[in-house]
Amino acid sequence: MTVSPRTRDIHHVDIGTARLIVAPGGAAAALPETGIGSTERRLDGDDKVTGRAAYAGEEMPPGTLHGVLVTSPVAKGRIVAIGTDAALAADGVVRVIVPDDMPALAAPSVPPVAQSFVPMSDTSIRYEGQPVAIVLAETLEQAEHGAALVDLRIEAETPTVFETAETVTPRTEGNGYILGALDPARGDAEAAMRDAAATVDAVYVAPTRHHNMMEPSATLAEWRGGALHMHDSTQWTYGVRYALSGLLSMEPGDIHVRCPFTGGGFGAKGYVWPHQILAPLAARLAGRPVKIALSRAQCYTGSGYQPVVRSRVALGADADGRLTAIRHDTENVTSTADDYVEFGNAGTRSLYPAPNLSLTTRIRRADVGTPTAMRAPHEGPGMFALESAMDELSYALDMDPLALRLANYAETDPANGKPFSSNRLRDAYAEGARRFGWDARPRRVRARREGPRLIGSGMASAIMSTFRFPASARVCLTRDGAIRVEAGAQEIGTGTRTIFPQIAAERLGIAADGIEMVLGRTDLPETGGTFGSSSTISVGSAVADAADALRARIEGLADGTLPPREAWPALLRENGTGELVGEGGFSLPGDAPFDAHGGAGEHSMHTWGAVFVEMAVDEALGLARMRRCVACYSAGRILNPVTARSQMIGGIIWGYGRAMLEKSAMDPRSARYLSKNLSGVHLPVNADIPQEIDVSFIEEHDPHASAIGVRGIGELGEVGVAAAIANAVYHATGRRVRDLPITFGDLVG
Amino acid sequence: MENFTYARADSPEAAIRAAADGAVFAAGTTELVNWMRLGIVAPPALTDISGLDLAAIALADDGATLTVGALATLNAVGTAPPVRTHAPALAEAALKAASPQLRNRATLGGNVLQRTRCPYFRAEAAGEGRMPWPCNKRVAGSGCVAREAPFDRAALFGWTDDCVATQPSDPVVALAALDAVARVQGPDGIREVAMRDFHLDQQEGGAATETRLAPGEMILGYRIPVDAAARGSAYLKVRERESYEYAMVSAAVCLDHADGTIRALRIALGSVAQKPWRLPQTEAALAGAALDEETVQAAMDAALRDARPLPGQGWKPRLAANAATRAVMMAGGIVR
Ligand SMILES: Cc1cc2nc3c(=O)[nH]c(=O)nc-3n(C[C@H](O)[C@H](O)[C@H](O)COP(=O)(O)OP(=O)(O)OC[C@H]3O[C@@H](n4cnc5c(N)ncnc54)[C@H](O)[C@@H]3O)c2cc1C
């Protein structure tokens, strides 16, 4: 008997949704049966786990050539010559493209292009792994073999890395990576530090890490006449269009990008990387469609990374624990081409009020590729530093770490004095502490031992900027009575194919199951990228608006009242109407193309959380393991508690990786990553993660951030976790680790 | 990856003849294909031995010898009742290696021939002149970059300036502690090699020669003498990730004890040298000693005094001594 995937219940896992949403006063909120707030399962789950969902690397139009990038083995130098004879003589190799073959390109606009240096546009080598040639062949194996036969003559120079580079101030003019002021300051932090009852001052390092998404980036480029069609693994279809339209001097409308599913991105597919530029150029030169799929190794140099952030944090407090001064200086590595800035002190600006503040943001230019945003950018690496320093301060004051946070609670945004659009962090602290049992924690370090293990607990606050984009969407009632939601947005694994139908369903008063969701194409209504935790806020608001418009049109046909769902097809027939369409949109204050934490509006917008962790440390064996984690969040309205919970669990595991495992180590002499595979780069596995990860959200409706009460959640879950873990390790052992990840050398005793 | 020919061997002799002509044995191919893709080897021909009748696991009738065929997979070794009962350290070592998927393919013959995880050695560099750094195992005479690098998996024992790599296998550590013997066949017939001598450290074999297996020799299987210490054996693997990860250090212990006294003890440390590192003096010193943590720890600390950690890895001898101590306590049932 064959069992069809539909009949097997692959979804039924009891995850205990009780108390997932916590109402004011601490009671569990009742979850609705359908629509927004219900535990709707993933509508695209079957397609994904059965392989029906088609990813970019899987499409193969007739005549497609496989392109394999030949990359530079050195980080700095100049290409002297490229010998292609042996490669061209190999079976199946059709063409080898070298820098001389490349057409002149217009200057890239960064972003959406990720780096301003386009490889192969000249003979310079600026980072290891940079593409220097492309081998096109009939099969992937033939192209890989051909790539190994290309003879590279390179004049190499000694590269600079983070450790050897100079600290400089980033360019602000014409730099698309500047998201805020570099050096905000108020009062006199130095003087206040001198007068403080307690101070801490230390350096914290969050190392370079890679996205390690499940699906390596892949691009299929095909020219049809003057028009370019791409099936691209991306987080931003419209970004690909704009990037290429600029570089190739083409009309945006002649570039069609599709991406029905993206196999994870975490930021690596947000902007446009060299392979996405080179594939269409190769296709044009070859006169055939070209597919370039990065190998796993090429993912380490081909689509960015989160740069190392070195933070110096100094805090001063009065005897009651109130912060009198905050200093947070950050530096990150970047390429020689772009001043990418990781705003490691972004969270420090808005989390705790202090009358005296001194922040600086610096970079070090090295012979490496341009970094990019990675879950969670800015606050992720930066909050490890601030929240570790707060923990150190709590010991200096002999004060409970949570009490120290509460003594420094911000009622309005310390960065600008604006009221928050909505903020329930105080409730999140209380609920998290209650669920964790924080009150029972001994204040002393090394106070609890179980056999060979020391047990400790730690906590940290989480804060994440709210990013928003304008968006548009369409909701249609088809002639046969079906509902279709259309938006250019992407599905990168976060659940947009479930959430958007849920939003439309609620507005139309119908069930979400059965609603068709069409997304991931540039011929659909324009939206921003699926990054910055911005999709649900922005696209979700546009979908709600479009559904409202459709509802009004249906009501218009039916004398002003909404008839029952079953009557809709007949209503269309009676009125002789074809498809009914509702168009909707979401725009920002001042019609901005993008804003962060509320932009020009009257409210400051952030998401918050409180993370509590228990660690067991076996000092003899240098091992620390997480035993449980409780995290409670204030993140606006939660549209689907199940997909939201899974986002947060993913974020917590991501944070565990930051704390305990992940570091993309670089060999300093060659400026090359030591390991470019998932065996040499450690990501958490299931066996590392305890079952007891308790996630909850404070019930909330943000009236200002979006039309549907939500803010973003995707990145928030990662923030604060590493600090909570390091703080718990300190509580267990008295060992303070300021340089991540925490390894044997930090713990063995 | 270079083109190669592929043929199935129908007998060990046929495979050995093919090997004499330059073919390479292919068993589970979990290592071999990686090497080929990374540019570490480029064999012109593979002779697939996976169909040969060499996967049996059995306890001899007299109960004194356990035999394990070279083609037994790690999952088969780890779950076979005779191994679990008579050589639990080997079962644990097999099950703590790699991932379930890999263990279904990976054979115990191929496992002991896996090569170091030194990331410099594992650089993906297919094509002439693409090696980004010196590595004597990749390009003879080019040098050893790991010697000077901030790399925390270097050997503590037996290394030279030419190479500081370790042998990362889990099962070899158990096999060495168990006094297992490999049966190997070459063009001139069958011989036996003790597993504690099978691998060579750099002081014995330089950077290039890693085992006493002659080119073209095939491992047929292993013979494990079963005694009380083997039945009371344990394996401890210390690693930063709880699964699917090589050991930072490991320890296999065969222990026979009664009334709180050690009767017989054999210890091998893993991932601290290019071969499993037996501690013969410690074994002798602890025979007859009290089975308590303090006594054992003192002996292990003494054993690790000879370790030569590279700069920045001064914590590693302590970790190795602690791991060995804990493994003895585990074998003695004193800690879990
Ligand atoms: C991602 C990953 C993680 C891993 N983690 C671990 C780990 O944690 N612990 C651990 O111990 N191992 C680990 N391994 C290694 C794995 O156990 C070995 O790759 C495997 O055991 C090799 O067996 P095979 O049959 O696949 O060998 P093959 O790849 O087929 O062969 C490897 C080598 O042995 C030779 N060979 C094979 N069989 C014989 C024979 N009978 N006689 C003579 N020569 C032979 C081949 O010619 C080749 O040179 C890991 C491997 C991978 C890829």
Ligand code: SF4
């Ligand atoms: S330690 Fe050995 S394998 Fe590693 S780089 Fe040096 S020579 Fe190569």
